[in-house]
Amino acid sequence: MRLAIPSLILISYITFSLILWMPGRPWMRIAAVLLLCIIGFKYIFYEKIGGSFIAPAFPPALQLVMEVCYSAMIILVFLLVIKDILAVLLFISRWFGSTYSLPFSPGIRGGLLITAALVLSLYGTWQALKVPRVHTVEVAVPRLPESLDGFTIAQLTDLHVGPLLKRPWVQNVVNITNGLGADLVVLTGDIIDGYPQALADDIEPFKALKAKYGVFGITGNHEYYFNGRKWTAALDALGITMLENDYRSFFVNGETLVLAGVPDERSFRYGEPGPDLAFMKTLPENSIRVLLKHRPSSLAANDGIDLQLSGHTHGGHLFFLKWLIASHNGGLVGGLFDFNGPKLYVSPGTGVWPGFLCRLGVPSEITKLVLRRG
Numbered sequence: 001m002r003l004a005i006p007s008l009i010l011i012s013y014i015t016f017s018l019i020l021w022m023p024g025r026p027w028m029r030i031a032a033v034l035l036l037c038i039i040g041f042k043y044i045f046y047e048k049i050g051g052s053f054i055a056p057a058f059p060p061a062l063q064l065v066m067e068v069c070y071s072a073m074i075i076l077v078f079l080l081v082i083k084d085i086l087a088v089l090l091f092i093s094r095w096f097g098s099t100y101s102l103p104f105s106p107g108i109r110g111g112l113l114i115t116a117a118l119v120l121s122l123y124g125t126w127q128a129l130k131v132p133r134v135h136t137v138e139v140a141v142p143r144l145p146e147s148l149d150g151f152t153i154a155q156l157t158d159l160h161v162g163p164l165l166k167r168p169w170v171q172n173v174v175n176i177t178n179g180l181g182a183d184l185v186v187l188t189g190d191i192i193d194g195y196p197q198a199l200a201d202d203i204e205p206f207k208a209l210k211a212k213y214g215v216f217g218i219t220g221n222h223e224y225y226f227n228g229r230k231w232t233a234a235l236d237a238l239g240i241t242m243l244e245n246d247y248r249s250f251f252v253n254g255e256t257l258v259l260a261g262v263p264d265e266r267s268f269r270y271g272e273p274g275p276d277l278a279f280m281k282t283l284p285e286n287s288i289r290v291l292l293k294h295r296p297s298s299l300a301a302n303d304g305i306d307l308q309l310s311g312h313t314h315g316g317h318l319f320f321l322k323w324l325i326a327s328h329n330g331g332l333v334g335g336l337f338d339f340n341g342p343k344l345y346v347s348p349g350t351g352v353w354p355g356f357l358c359r360l361g362v363p364s365e366i367t368k369l370v371l372r373r374g
Contacts (some may be wrong), residue, residue: 007041010040010073010074010077014036014076015033015036015078018076018193019032019033019036021106022107022110023105023106025218027279032137036073039072039073042070043355046355053355054353055162055193055194055226058114060164063164063354064125064164064357067125067354067356067358068122068125068357070356071121071124071125071335071357071358072118072120073323074318074358075116075318075358076113076114076117078318078320079113079116079117080113083102083163086102090102105133109213120360123254123360124358124359127359127363127364128357128359129164129165129169131169132172132350132351132363132366133366135365135368136266136367136370137336137368137370138369138372139307139336139343139367139369139372140343140372141307141372142341142374144371144372144373144374145210145255145288145373147254148253148257148371149371149372150370151183151257151370152180152181152182152184152369152370153184153309153368153369153371154180154182154186155187155309155311155345155366156173156187156188156191156367157220157294157312158188158347158349158350158351159173159191159192159313159350160191160352160354161193161202161203161351162193162202163194163354164354164358165354166202167202167204167205167349169351170205170206173351176208176366177209177366178208178210179283179368182212183213184211184213184214184216184259185209185214185215185217186217186259187218187240188309188311188347188358189218189219189220189264190221190294190311190312190353191203191220191223191235192222192223192355193222193225193353195230196226196227196230200234203235203238206238206239214241214248216242216245216292217241218242218243218262218292218293218362219242219244219259219294220264220266220312221266223264224264224267224269224270225266228263228267228272228277229272243261244261244262245263245276245277246261247277247279247283256284256287257287257288257290258289260280260290260292261291261292261293262292263275264294265295269318280305283304288306288371292310293306293308293309294330295310295329296308296311296312296313296330296337296344297330297332307342307344308344309345309369310332310344310346310347311347311348312346313325313332313333313334313349314356314359314362315334315347316333316334316348316362317352317358317360318358318359319362333346334348345369347365347367350355350365
């Protein structure tokens with residue numbers, strides 16, 4: 001599994017930076033390393049015992065504990081890196097006559113760092129699981145006619161309804177979204193983690209989503225892990241019009257606005273049609289064009305798109321991991337991007353994947369996008 005190597009690196013760093021310097025008998029250090037291995041290689045347990053790397057059949061309480069511990073391990077590495085950088089700088093300063101050193105003994109210092117990591121992990125887990133707030137984004141669209149100024153789109157993305165985010169959470173999200181009174185509601189992929197028959201009750205509140213011009217969606221990569229074709233049908237049945245290399249036109253105050261959508265690239269691996277923008281050549285001329293695409297890309301700068309809405313990155317989850325997530329997504333990790341006119345908005349997500357259940361400095365959101373002229 002590709003995540004085994006990063007986990008091994010994290011475990012090794014904690015071992016050499018912290019555990020080897022802790023007081024106590026050797027067997028206690030060995031036990032600590034073994035515990036780290038259980039936490040760090042949780043994905044193997046998810047797959048081999050829980051039956052799924054993405055959504056294991058574990059009791060929710062057990063998975064929650066595993067996720068808090070895993071997030072604490074990642075946060076602990078971040079804290080240890082800061083500690084070690086300070087230690088090196090203080091060591092160098094002693095060459096110039098300084099007498100400064102790190103405070104506390106290695107045992108007390110290690111205990112404080114572990115406690116801080118656990119507290120931050122618990123807070124980040126709560127941040128990830130709570131019902132998100134509305135985040136309003138005004139998007140200046142150069143070609144936008146005056147009659148479309150103020151047109152609103154509510155974006156939900158990366159909800160990951162499944163093992164931990166259940167019906168009550170979904171109902172709250174739907175209620176808040178409906179309260180926005182948006183002209184359009186769009187869901188930009190990774191809506192679920194599980195099979196349609198298992199999540200039928202949890203997704204049922206989606207049926208109540210409403211907007212003046214309708215509710216539309218596209219697939220993300222996670223839909224294909226659980227039979228993407230069945231999910232497309234199930235979401236359509238709930239009143240969410242799924243766009244698959246297709247579009248809808250709306251005549252708004254005398255102007256034409258087009259909403260287009262493409263499936264996620266992961267569909268290729270499952271024998272499904274992948275994203276294909278050939279249909280863009282058939283769009284009405286002089287229309288304002290909004291594209292739904294799960295993964296962020298510079299597509300917004302091409303094919304006559306005025307605004308692209310994406311998700312997938314979860315905003316990087318932890319503020320100090322943004323650079324890493326951005327490096328795998330062309331630098332597009334979250335926020336509003338301008339491609340010399342065309343715009344791209346990358347939402348940090350409405351929910352969270354239960355395989356990485358922590359948010360620090362990157363809150364989830366229900367996005368309200370307001371189109372503005374010029």
